[in-house]
Amino acid sequence: MTGHRMRRASLSALAAAGLIAAMAGCSGGPGEQAAAATQAGPGGPFRLFDTNGATVTEQTLKGKPYAMFFGFTRCPDVCPTTMSKMALLHKRLGADAEKMNIVFVSVDPEHDKKEDIASFLSMFDAPMIGLTGSQAELDKMAAAYKVYVERVPLPNGDYTIDHTARILLFDREGQFAERMDAAEPEGRAVARLKRLIHA
Amino acid sequence: MTYRMLLTLAAVVAVPASAQDVRSGSLTVTSPWSRATAPRATVGAGFLTIRNGDAQADRLVSVTSPRAERVEIHAMSMKNGVMRMRPLANGVTVPPQRATTLAPGGNHLMLMGLKAPLKAGERVPVTLRFARAGLVTTQLVVGSAGAAAPMGSHEGHH
Numbered sequence: 001m002t003g004h005r006m007r008r009a010s011l012s013a014l015a016a017a018g019l020i021a022a023m024a025g026c027s028g029g030p031g032e033q034a035a036a037a038t039q040a041g042p043g044g045p046f047r048l049f050d051t052n053g054a055t056v057t058e059q060t061l062k063g064k065p066y067a068m069f070f071g072f073t074r075c076p077d078v079c080p081t082t083m084s085k086m087a088l089l090h091k092r093l094g095a096d097a098e099k100m101n102i103v104f105v106s107v108d109p110e111h112d113k114k115e116d117i118a119s120f121l122s123m124f125d126a127p128m129i130g131l132t133g134s135q136a137e138l139d140k141m142a143a144a145y146k147v148y149v150e151r152v153p154l155p156n157g158d159y160t161i162d163h164t165a166r167i168l169l170f171d172r173e174g175q176f177a178e179r180m181d182a183a184e185p186e187g188r189a190v191a192r193l194k195r196l197i198h199a
Numbered sequence: 200m201t202y203r204m205l206l207t208l209a210a211v212v213a214v215p216a217s218a219q220d221v222r223s224g225s226l227t228v229t230s231p232w233s234r235a236t237a238p239r240a241t242v243g244a245g246f247l248t249i250r251n252g253d254a255q256a257d258r259l260v261s262v263t264s265p266r267a268e269r270v271e272i273h274a275m276s277m278k279n280g281v282m283r284m285r286p287l288a289n290g291v292t293v294p295p296q297r298a299t300t301l302a303p304g305g306n307h308l309m310l311m312g313l314k315a316p317l318k319a320g321e322r323v324p325v326t327l328r329f330a331r332a333g334l335v336t337t338q339l340v341v342g343s344a345g346a347a348a349p350m351g352s353h354e355g356h357h
């Protein structure tokens with residue numbers, strides 16, 4: 001493919017994206033959509049539901065910074081360890097704790113019903129928002145949030161889910177700030193969250 | 200991570216004489232523990248250290264527990280920030296004169312089809328089958344949901 005044809009192909013792809021955005025009734029014009037598509041950071045629109053069944057979108061979360069983790073309730077190690085660490089950090093934030101949200105997104109809609117997610121999050125001593133949605137919606141979100149998720153069948157007939165185990169931090173506008181490792185030393189992690197809260 | 204590895208090493212070297220430590224021939228199983236599970240959870244994890252004082256290698260082949268429909272031996276890996284968990288079809292080998300630790304972030308026992316949630320403070324019997332040492336029964340001491348180490352050690356809770 002020549003450079004010229006390549007450019008034309010990508011231009012028409014952008015035009016198509018703009019058209020789709022316009023058809024979907026997005027507020028941003030085609031130019032804005034194209035700019036968003038080339039953005040490096042994870043994030044973007046999603047439509048999930050919480051443990052009460054209420055719809056939650058990226059708009060719902062705006063107003064406070066948030067730490068978001070993707071996992072599944074039958075994950076025996078990384079998920080509980082990470083959420084437990086988040087609960088601990090939440091405590092360490094003291095008066096700042098209520099100025100941010102902790103969000104857990106289950107990427108196992110096949111097993112995790114809202115009750116399972118509520119049950120899982122009840123183990124941790126901090127308020128947490130538990131979300132999930134349709135497989136299609138979660139697939140879309142995983143791609144936009146650059147989170148690796150793969151359902152892997154096991155010999156016993158069951159399955160497990162390989163998934164990104166890093167925490168994504170977003171500012172109060174819902175803009176991606178940075179990734180955080182659950183193993184990050186407590187002091188540094190708290191400093192990071194405080195920066196986000198007081199930004 | 201390094202801190203955890205140090206602690207693991209310390210646990211292997213010090214061998215705390217706890218009530219849950221069991222011995223079968225030259226094989227010793229120490230610090231067996233687990234984490235509390237959610238009210239609706241059907242899976243749980245198990246961790247422990249196996250010391251092989253023998254001149255020949257042994258192998259943890261399979262595990263059972265009256266609390267679970269089945270127990271699998273799993274490996275967990277973290278690569279480029281992605282967590283993967285897989286059953287170890289051949290179990291876990293314990294080299295001669297060495298210790299192997301099943302610990303968070305790595306190999307673990309996976310209790311599947313829990314008949315009731317695991318509660319902090321309780322003890323969960325598990326029977327380990329070794330290729331050479333045969334059956335060894337011990338009890339996993341259940342810690343908190345996010346425990347990073349067995350109860351009594353100080354990691355994670357300051």
Ligand SMILES: [Cu+2]
Nearest residue numbers: 076273284309
């Ligand atoms: Cu497992």
